[in-house]
Amino acid sequence: MLHKITSTMLFLFALAGVNASAQINLTDYSHLVSNGDWSLALRQALVEALDGGDRVHIPAGTYVMEDFQPIRDGFNFSVVDIQGAGRNVTTIRTNRFWIDAISILKVKGLAFQGMNASGSGPQDTSLLLLKGASTVEFRDNSVNNGAEGLVTVYDAGSYDVSNNLFSNSGVGNRTPGGKQSGTALGINEATSGVVAYNTFTGVKGIGIFVGNAYTQSLTINGNDVTNSGYGTGVYVAGDDGSVLSNTQNVSIQNCTFHGFTVNGIRINGTNQTVSNNHFYSGGTSAIKAHFLRNSTISGNYINKYGSGTGIELVALNEALAVRDVDVTHNTVLNAGTGIAVTYSGNATYSDVALEYNTINESSYWGIAMWHRIGGFGTRIVGNTLTNSGSPFAYSAMNLNTQNSPFVASNTVNGQAGSANYGHIYLNNVHDATFSDNVITSPNCVDRSYGGFMLNHCEDITVTNTRFTNIDDPGYRLNPGVLNIFFSGSTFQFTCN
Numbered sequence: 259m260l261h262k263i264t265s266t267m268l269f270l271f272a273l274a275g276v277n278a279s280a281q282i283n284l285t286d287y288s289h290l291v292s293n294g295d296w297s298l299a300l301r302q303a304l305v306e307a308l309d310g311g312d313r314v315h316i317p318a319g320t321y322v323m324e325d326f327q328p329i330r331d332g333f334n335f336s337v338v339d340i341q342g343a344g345r346n347v348t349t350i351r352t353n354r355f356w357i358d359a360i361s362i363l364k365v366k367g368l369a370f371q372g373m374n375a376s377g378s379g380p381q382d383t384s385l386l387l388l389k390g391a392s393t394v395e396f397r398d399n400s401v402n403n404g405a406e407g408l409v410t411v412y413d414a415g416s417y418d419v420s421n422n423l424f425s426n427s428g429v430g431n432r433t434p435g436g437k438q439s440g441t442a443l444g445i446n447e448a449t450s451g452v453v454a455y456n457t458f459t460g461v462k463g464i465g466i467f468v469g470n471a472y473t474q475s476l477t478i479n480g481n482d483v484t485n486s487g488y489g490t491g492v493y494v495a496g497d498d499g500s501v502l503s504n505t506q507n508v509s510i511q512n513c514t515f516h517g518f519t520v521n522g523i524r525i526n527g528t529n530q531t532v533s534n535n536h537f538y539s540g541g542t543s544a545i546k547a548h549f550l551r552n553s554t555i556s557g558n559y560i561n562k563y564g565s566g567t568g569i570e571l572v573a574l575n576e577a578l579a580v581r582d583v584d585v586t587h588n589t590v591l592n593a594g595t596g597i598a599v600t601y602s603g604n605a606t607y608s609d610v611a612l613e614y615n616t617i618n619e620s621s622y623w624g625i626a627m628w629h630r631i632g633g634f635g636t637r638i639v640g641n642t643l644t645n646s647g648s649p650f651a652y653s654a655m656n657l658n659t660q661n662s663p664f665v666a667s668n669t670v671n672g673q674a675g676s677a678n679y680g681h682i683y684l685n686n687v688h689d690a691t692f693s694d695n696v697i698t699s700p701n702c703v704d705r706s707y708g709g710f711m712l713n714h715c716e717d718i719t720v721t722n723t724r725f726t727n728i729d730d731p732g733y734r735l736n737p738g739v740l741n742i743f744f745s746g747s748t749f750q751f752t753c754n
Contacts, residue, residue: 363391372403381405405430428462462487609635645672680711714738
């Protein structure tokens with residue numbers, strides 16, 4: 259029995275010894291500190307950690323590493339594993355902390371503080387650069403005070419950026435190309451990853467930027483992003499048609515966005531999902547896309563976008579830049595336009611479905627779909643468009659140059675603002691079906707304004723529409739309208 263106990267104890271002691279030797283303390287290299295700078299000390303600790311596959315531990319305290327770039331000095335590590343005692347107690351003050359690794363790059367439990375973030379100061383485009391590793395983990399850190407960007411993940415395989423605090427990017431107010439520069443987290447030429455449960459505050463520029471190359475899988479989940487200057491919350495891929503093939507399977511979900519001057523989310527690519535995000539205040543649009551295919555935008559909540567648009571799909575530069583996109587079960591409140599689908603230049607779109615969305619108190623339009631040569635495959639089904647505070651400035655629904663749209667089971671409730679637009683305005687629409695829609699004016703003021711307005715339309719079928727407080731026949735025909743068939747409509751008046 260004594261022998262067994264002794265063997266067990268020896269084994270435990272040996273195991274404890276192995277765990278202890280798996281950690282190297284930065285302070286053991288304090289003799290390499292030069293003029294208060296710990297850069298050489300950390301570099302040497304990483305060199306010696308390679309021999310045993312060890313982690314470099316940085317104890318509580320504040321360490322200056324003004325310009326830490328091992329690869330510049332000929333050191334390219336296969337593995338980098340750095341862990342602080344916690345972002346509340348271990349701080350690295352730096353103007354440049356750039357690390358390259360081949361296999362694994364881990365940074366955890368540290369606070370990075372930019373030293374000189376002035377516009378003309380020494381900081382580069384990113385305070386931290388994590389480059390080259392097949393696996394990158396950046397967790398439980400904080401990064402603050404970047405003249406431009408805070409953290410860039412570049413040329414990586416898989417990456418995990420989670421539970422971090424990013425604050426005050428772009429404080430140098432640099433404006434290359436006339437736009438505010440200050441991306442809090444940039445991801446470029448990286449294959450797949452997770453960006454989750456991070457908090458971004460004081461972002462002057464873009465919160466999370468994903469470059470338009472190589473991304474094949476990315477989940478952006480549970481982040482909170484607040485903008486304090488020009489910019490966008492999450493920007494996925496550039497405005498170039500190549501994103502349709504090289505940026506795929508990105509999911510942005512359960513995030514919250516506050517106060518953006520441009521977009522909350524700019525999403526481009528193929529097989530993308532934008533779901534269950536919340537947007538409060540903002541700029542030109544909460545969600546916007548230029549190149550998007552086989553994608554879904556669903557369950558998002560958007561409030562107080564002023565004159566901006568809740569969800570905006572703008573096909574850009576090429577044929578079918580936007581195709582097979584479902585916009586479903588979203589809520590848009592107090593926007594200029596609830597949902598807009600349109601084009602720029604010679605671009606086209608097709609097969610866009612707007613289904614079961616709730617759009618309240620739009621200043622201009624609830625739903626607007628405009629096309630250059632005639633959109634195909636449009637479905638507008640089960641949406642609720644309500645204005646109770648003031649009349650629709652133009653119309654609740656505006657369709658311009660559409661072929662064969664199917665519009666069914668929608669509810670429109672609000673006063674038409676103009677005899678020129680009505681509740682549903684159709685211009686140059688052909689072979690369209692409108693069925694089982696409900697159109698209600700809350701009172702009998704200007705009741706002749708409401709219902710359908712048709713202009714240069716052909717082959718339009720309107721069936722089983724219920725009109726309330728709108729004059730019979732519920733539509734007005736302008737020149738150029740041919741082959742219009744109305745049937746099954748009912749009229750109800752709740753006022754005199």
